[in-house]
Amino acid sequence: MPSPVKHMPIAIPTPRVNNNDDYVRFSQIHREPGSQVRKGDPIAELETDKATVTVEADNDGYVLGFVPPLGEMVAVGSVLAWLGSSADEAMPEAGPEVASSGTASGEPSLKAALLLARYGLKPSDVPATGERLTAQDVLAHVEHRQIRLPSAERGATGTAESPPDITPGRSVPLSVVERGMLKTVTWHRESAVAGYVEIEYLTADWDSHAAAFQKEHQLLMSPLLALMAYRLVQLARESPRVNSTIVGSARHEYESINLGFTVQSGTRLSLVSVRDAGRMNVRTFVDTLGDLMRQGMKGKLSSENTSGITLTFSSMARWQVVRHVPVLPPYSSLIVAHTHARDGVAALGASYDHRVLTGGEVAALLRALGRPDQGEQDA
Amino acid sequence: MTTAARIRAKVEELARAMGNDPRRLTDDDILPQSGLLDSASILELILWVESEFGFEIDQGDLSLDNFGTIRRMTEYISARTRE
Numbered sequence: 389m390p391s392p393v394k395h396m397p398i399a400i401p402t403p404r405v406n407n408n409d410d411y412v413r414f415s416q417i418h419r420e421p422g423s424q425v426r427k428g429d430p431i432a433e434l435e436t437d438k439a440t441v442t443v444e445a446d447n448d449g450y451v452l453g454f455v456p457p458l459g460e461m462v463a464v465g466s467v468l469a470w471l472g473s474s475a476d477e478a479m480p481e482a483g484p485e486v487a488s489s490g491t492a493s494g495e496p497s498l499k500a501a502l503l504l505a506r507y508g509l510k511p512s513d514v515p516a517t518g519e520r521l522t523a524q525d526v527l528a529h530v531e532h533r534q535i536r537l538p539s540a541e542r543g544a545t546g547t548a549e550s551p552p553d554i555t556p557g558r559s560v561p562l563s564v565v566e567r568g569m570l571k572t573v574t575w576h577r578e579s580a581v582a583g584y585v586e587i588e589y590l591t592a593d594w595d596s597h598a599a600a601f602q603k604e605h606q607l608l609m610s611p612l613l614a615l616m617a618y619r620l621v622q623l624a625r626e627s628p629r630v631n632s633t634i635v636g637s638a639r640h641e642y643e644s645i646n647l648g649f650t651v652q653s654g655t656r657l658s659l660v661s662v663r664d665a666g667r668m669n670v671r672t673f674v675d676t677l678g679d680l681m682r683q684g685m686k687g688k689l690s691s692e693n694t695s696g697i698t699l700t701f702s703s704m705a706r707w708q709v710v711r712h713v714p715v716l717p718p719y720s721s722l723i724v725a726h727t728h729a730r731d732g733v734a735a736l737g738a739s740y741d742h743r744v745l746t747g748g749e750v751a752a753l754l755r756a757l758g759r760p761d762q763g764e765q766d767a
Numbered sequence: 768m769t770t771a772a773r774i775r776a777k778v779e780e781l782a783r784a785m786g787n788d789p790r791r792l793t794d795d796d797i798l799p800q801s802g803l804l805d806s807a808s809i810l811e812l813i814l815w816v817e818s819e820f821g822f823e824i825d826q827g828d829l830s831l832d833n834f835g836t837i838r839r840m841t842e843y844i845s846a847r848t849r850e
Contacts, residue, residue: 608799608813608829609806652807679826685814706807 396473397452397480400443402434404464406695409436409499411461411524414454414468418442421453422475431469434462435564439691447471452479463524496521498635498719503527505636507535565656575718576739584713585747586737589758591729597760605671613649613726614674617701619757620724621645621665621673624699630753631698633719634743640719648700648717649677651684658684659717661697702726705734714739721745724757771841777815778837781808794837809834816840822847 405412416433419425425445432443432454445451449471456462470479496504496511503526504511511521514529529535562570576582598612605611624630624645632641645666651658660680665673683689702714703726710730714723714737721744725737736758740750768776771794782789782803789803798804804812813834817824833843 602799606830606832608831608834609809610799613806675826678829681810682814682826685810706805 396449397470397477398447398449399467399480400431400446400469400471402462402464402466402468403441403443405434405436405439405441405691409464411463412436414456414458414460414462415440417454417458419445419451421451421479423451424475425449425451425471434468436691436695439689439694440564441691443468445471449473450475450477452477496526497523498640499523500526501635502719503530506537509535565658569657572715572717576715579718580716581742582716582739583742583747583750584737584739585750585754586711586725586735587751587754587758588733589736589755591732591734593759601674605674607674609678611674613701613703613705614677615670615760616726616757617647617649617662617677618665618668618670618673619761620699620701621647621668622761623753623756625666627749627753629744629749630722632721632744633698633741639744642698644698646696646698647677648697648720648723649680650700650702651681652706653685653687656687658689659694659697659700660684660689661693661695663692663696700724705729711735711737713737716741722750722753724754770844771837773819774816774837774840774844777812777819778804781811784808792837794841796837797831797835798837799831799835816844820844820848 402412402414412434413436414432415435418430418432425431426448427445429445430442431445431451434441434443450473452470452472454469455467462468472479495501497520500521500523501511503509503523504514507526507530509526509529514521514526516522516525594612594616598610598615601607601611601615602609628641629639631645632639634640644664647662647665648659649662651660660677660683662668662673662677662680665676668676680689680693683693697717698720700714700717700720700723702712702723704712705726705728708728710727712725712727714725716723716739721741723739725735725739727735727737736754738750738754740747775792775794778792778798779789782792785803785805785808787803792801792803798809799806813824813829828843832839834840
């Protein structure tokens with residue numbers, strides 16, 4: 389028998405899933421109200437566009453109930469559920485506000501800053517409910533004041549409006565992955581000023597470098613793509629502008645390089661995030677990426693490993709694709725497109741945010757990426 | 768079906784999916800050097816081994832010594848399933 393803690397009922401707060409998401413979707417109930425649980429038992433599932441997390445009971449007890457309805461968007465920090473000492477204990481009617489785990493710096497959160505910029509507001513225009521101005525504060529303010537988006541942005545999300553005279557059919561809810569893709573494509577189209585450049589390079593140097601690395605480290609799989617992705621990390625380390633985005637009217641230079649890498653399993657396309665890749669040596673990076681790819685193919689990625697991407701490497705060489713123009717992941721300035729080689733020559737392209745980078749800068753970066761820098765591989 | 772035969776059948780399935788003809792592959796050919804499977808296919812093979820034989824493989828075990836050939840893979844799986 390579990391031994392419930394004293395001072396029940398206790399609230400289970402809605403955890404933060406991604407740094408930039410102040411709301412998460414309450415997507416699944418694992419333990420129905422009235423169920424007995426032990427500390428660590430999964431009770432519910434939350435999801436964002438990028439990740440799904442399981443919420444666990446943090447004490448032994450009984451699930452008294454869930455505050456938000458299933459399927460709703462829930463504010464991070466608000467009460468998700470109540471645990472009690474017996475199944476028939478009454479659930480408190482009003483949930484207390486639970487402090488979020490964000491740092492109280494007085495600055496708007498990144499998401500709040502982006503919203504302020506979209507609506508043309510200053511931080512001082514919006515009253516904050518906590519020490520830090522959140523996206524929730526901004527959204528509440530624009531709703532209260534009935535502030536509308538600039539006309540160019542209205543209808544850009546692809547979700548709010550029905551096209552006129554549409555042929556009758558049924559509405560199918562988007563999956564988590566599809567919603568993530570919608571968000572990515574919308575950000576690429578509406579926020580970034582996206583450009584694309586491409587160079588050709590001889591693949592022999594990279595092929596021989598990867599073969600030597602594979603032999604030296606007795607690796608089962610070719611490290612070619614991982615080594616090229618690591619080279620991109622090195623180049624971003626040398627040029628912090630590559631690892632930045634626009635927030636409001638300023639360029640936001642990220643403190644860490646979180647390298648995104650596309651992983652395809654069947655029809656599912658995932659983007660894994662190698663966190664803090666700029667501080668890894670090459671072998672650690674290759675192993676970390678390999679492990680993430682396995683987890684991605686199993687569909688077992690944590691939110692930590694799918695969020696916060698600042699720079700991305702994408703390859704379609706496996707499908708013999710000789711050119712592709714990738715979509716920029718939100719809040720990043722560059723995604724590299726690696727392609728299939730023909731007769732020892734391949735294209736290396738990149739979609740980039742023209743607000744951050746020029747075509748010339750990106751072309752120079754691609755030229756550097758087109759050859760291994762063996763002297764720095766172990767830096 | 769023996770473990771080696773099951774592995775061979777999976778390798779051949781993955782090779783054919785890539786448009787390659789696996790009929791000449793021997794149990795001692797080095798898979799990554801055979802040109803039959805790319806890295807993503809080898810990764811699929813590893814995931815299949817985990818699922819088919821019911822154990823997790825550490826990242827550190829993913830070496831040519833353990834998985835480089837059908838024979839080595841068979842030996843590795845036999846050792847793991849004896850544990």
